[in-house]
Amino acid sequence: MNVPNNLFYAKTHEWARKEGNKVYVGITDHAQHEITDIVHVELPEVGKEFSKEQPCAVVESVKSAFDIYCPVSGKVVEVNEELLSAPELINQSPYEKGYFFVLEVANEEDFKSLLNDEDYKKIIEG
Amino acid sequence: MNNNKTLNEIKSNRNEEKIVECDVALNANIDDKYKRKSVPNIPNISENSLLRHYTNLSRKNYALSTTMYPLGSCTMKHNPLVNEKIAKFDGFSSVHPYQDEETMQGSLEVMYELQKGLSEISGMDYFTFQPAAGAHGEYTGLLIIAKYFKSRNEKRTKIIVPDSAHGTNPASAALAGFEIISVKSDEHGIVSPENLKQVLNSDVAAMMMTVPNTLGVFEKNIKEITKLMHDNGSLMYYDGANLNAVMGILRPADIGFDVMHINLHKTFSTPHGGGGPGSGPVGVKAFLKEFLPSPFVVKEEGTFKFHFNDKEKSIGQMKAFYGNFPVILKACAYIKALGADGLTEASKQAVVNANYILSKLKDKVKIPAGNCCMHEFAMSLKGALGDGIRTLDVAKRLLDNGYYAPTIYFPLIVEEAMMIEPTETESKQTLDEFVETLINIFEESKTNPEAVHNAPVNTSVKRLNEVEAARHPILHW
Numbered sequence: 001m002n003v004p005n006n007l008f009y010a011k012t013h014e015w016a017r018k019e020g021n022k023v024y025v026g027i028t029d030h031a032q033h034e035i036t037d038i039v040h041v042e043l044p045e046v047g048k049e050f051s052k053e054q055p056c057a058v059v060e061s062v063k064s065a066f067d068i069y070c071p072v073s074g075k076v077v078e079v080n081e082e083l084l085s086a087p088e089l090i091n092q093s094p095y096e097k098g099y100f101f102v103l104e105v106a107n108e109e110d111f112k113s114l115l116n117d118e119d120y121k122k123i124i125e126g
Numbered sequence: 127m128n129n130n131k132t133l134n135e136i137k138s139n140r141n142e143e144k145i146v147e148c149d150v151a152l153n154a155n156i157d158d159k160y161k162r163k164s165v166p167n168i169p170n171i172s173e174n175s176l177l178r179h180y181t182n183l184s185r186k187n188y189a190l191s192t193t194m195y196p197l198g199s200c201t202m203k204h205n206p207l208v209n210e211k212i213a214k215f216d217g218f219s220s221v222h223p224y225q226d227e228e229t230m231q232g233s234l235e236v237m238y239e240l241q242k243g244l245s246e247i248s249g250m251d252y253f254t255f256q257p258a259a260g261a262h263g264e265y266t267g268l269l270i271i272a273k274y275f276k277s278r279n280e281k282r283t284k285i286i287v288p289d290s291a292h293g294t295n296p297a298s299a300a301l302a303g304f305e306i307i308s309v310k311s312d313e314h315g316i317v318s319p320e321n322l323k324q325v326l327n328s329d330v331a332a333m334m335m336t337v338p339n340t341l342g343v344f345e346k347n348i349k350e351i352t353k354l355m356h357d358n359g360s361l362m363y364y365d366g367a368n369l370n371a372v373m374g375i376l377r378p379a380d381i382g383f384d385v386m387h388i389n390l391h392k393t394f395s396t397p398h399g400g401g402g403p404g405s406g407p408v409g410v411k412a413f414l415k416e417f418l419p420s421p422f423v424v425k426e427e428g429t430f431k432f433h434f435n436d437k438e439k440s441i442g443q444m445k446a447f448y449g450n451f452p453v454i455l456k457a458c459a460y461i462k463a464l465g466a467d468g469l470t471e472a473s474k475q476a477v478v479n480a481n482y483i484l485s486k487l488k489d490k491v492k493i494p495a496g497n498c499c500m501h502e503f504a505m506s507l508k509g510a511l512g513d514g515i516r517t518l519d520v521a522k523r524l525l526d527n528g529y530y531a532p533t534i535y536f537p538l539i540v541e542e543a544m545m546i547e548p549t550e551t552e553s554k555q556t557l558d559e560f561v562e563t564l565i566n567i568f569e570e571s572k573t574n575p576e577a578v579h580n581a582p583v584n585t586s587v588k589r590l591n592e593v594e595a596a597r598h599p600i601l602h603w
Contacts, residue, residue, distance in 0.1 A: 063535045
């Protein structure tokens with residue numbers, strides 16, 4: 001399972017990638033594999049604010065629907081609208097083309113409780 | 127011969143433009159402007175084509191009348207045929223909802239008797255029969271809870287739902303305007319008071335629980351949970367989906383529930399799905415009576431009457447009249463036929479049957495609930511199958527073997543879940559054959575994974591591309 005070492009991970013299988021004071025958010029390769037083929041995505045509205053661990057998006061596969069939780073608190077500044085017509089991008093490219101949205105981070109401290117790649121690997125392998 | 131055409135695709139030799147003149151004198155004064163000028167746009171099919179169409183469709187069905195239907199969390203028990211006969215009695219089937227009360231005392235009595243029966247079974251004081259099925263019942267119950275707090279000028283905006291709950295619970299709560307808080311199950315698959323305390327505050331209106339829960343486990347902390355909630359000023363909602371495990375044994379009202387729904391099409395043997403419609407009566411304790419939808423039946427001096435709640439206080443009408451009457455009738459017939467002892471025996475047998483299957487499978491698969499269950503259980507097929515074979519493939523292979531596929535990938539807290547609920551109406555022989563089939567498929571997934579991966583092959587359509595169907599649906603009509 002692909003777990004890049006430049007990302008932060010939540011126990012609920014979301015990743016966060018810092019770029020300045022912005023952060024890209026998506027779900028992990030492990031998550032997309034477990035969810036199986038994604039057929040529909042509900043993304044948050046730009047401008048909406050979320051606190052850490054709040055449900056912020058929904059993905060639906062032929063298996064079921066799953067809530068996606070915000071890994072850090074912040075305001076949504078951009079959503080990946082391509083996912084609406086091509087949700088399969090999440091399966092094909094979970095860390096690049098399949099990102100969900102970009103947040104403006106409210107509290108840098110939030111990153112401290114996220115996992116690094118090694119610790120996340122332990123969770124999915126355990 | 128192609129039997130897959132829709133009604134609009136079947137051609138007939140009938141003259142499409144011909145309208146048969148009515149040769150009976152009609153005593154109806156219909157203005158010319160309302161009379162039809164052209165033939166209606168409906169399928170033009172001869173009677174024998176139509177008959178073949180529906181007969182062929184019915185032959186493609188997996189139905190309770192053709193096969194075991196171990197659909198976890200859905201209680202697919204036998205629908206006694208005598209109930210269908212009773213529902214067709216003229217005295218019931220010819221009644222019109224606008225008739226005067228005194229001309230349909232028999233139908234009102236049936237509703238009154240079912241209210242009484244459900245009250246005795248659940249401990250709730252009053253019932254409405256309006257909700258059309260379970261989720262509609264949940265929504266009705268939540269509107270009642272919202273109205274109750276409004277009447278007390280309390281602002282409570284949140285509903286607690288365990289992570290093992292049916293998806294309809296949070297969906298109904300959201301539709302009723304609440305925010306949802308999910309509470310995690312503990313290592314035994316049940317709600318722990320400690321986890322609950324962490325999310326409990328003065329914003330919480332109610333908690334929705336299914337007892338036994340969707341893992342088939344009894345929530346043994348339930349009394350402590352209902353006390354915690356009531357001390358907090360919150361109410362308890364009982365999702366009746368699993369009532370078939372505890373009929374005559376445990377009454378939800380006695381363990382602290384205030385509002386509940388019952389799925390007549392599960393617990394009380396009325397048909398599901400296309401054979402329905404469903405029915406999801408909602409029961410409440412006396413202090414919530416005034417919020418119920420109107421009308422419900424009361425008995426005054428030996429006469430049955432409709433009771434109407436104050437319009438300002440009631441949540442209003444949830445469905446026309448008083449619900450799906452033939453379903454109410456069938457459920458009433460079932461309760462009267464079994465009686466208190468029979469209903470209790472049915473629940474006990476449902477639990478025995480589920481445990482029998484569990485005991486035969488427990489060495490082959492992981493069962494999060496442990497070595498015993500209530501009327502159903504969830505198992506994880508992870509690690510029990512050949513490389514690359516998933517629970518979905520096993521479900522499809524069961525179709526090849528003539529079984530309706532059980533619920534899979536639910537509850538969400540169990541990886542590669544499959545959920546089995548045999549119900550009380552299956553024999554030991556049927557259960558043995560089912561278990562043998564399932565174990566054979568587990569073996570086959572290792573010795574011949576291709577066969578399992580390509581299933582089903584014995585059905586009228588082969589493995590469907592569900593992903594493509596969801597992403598790019600093509601509809602025929």
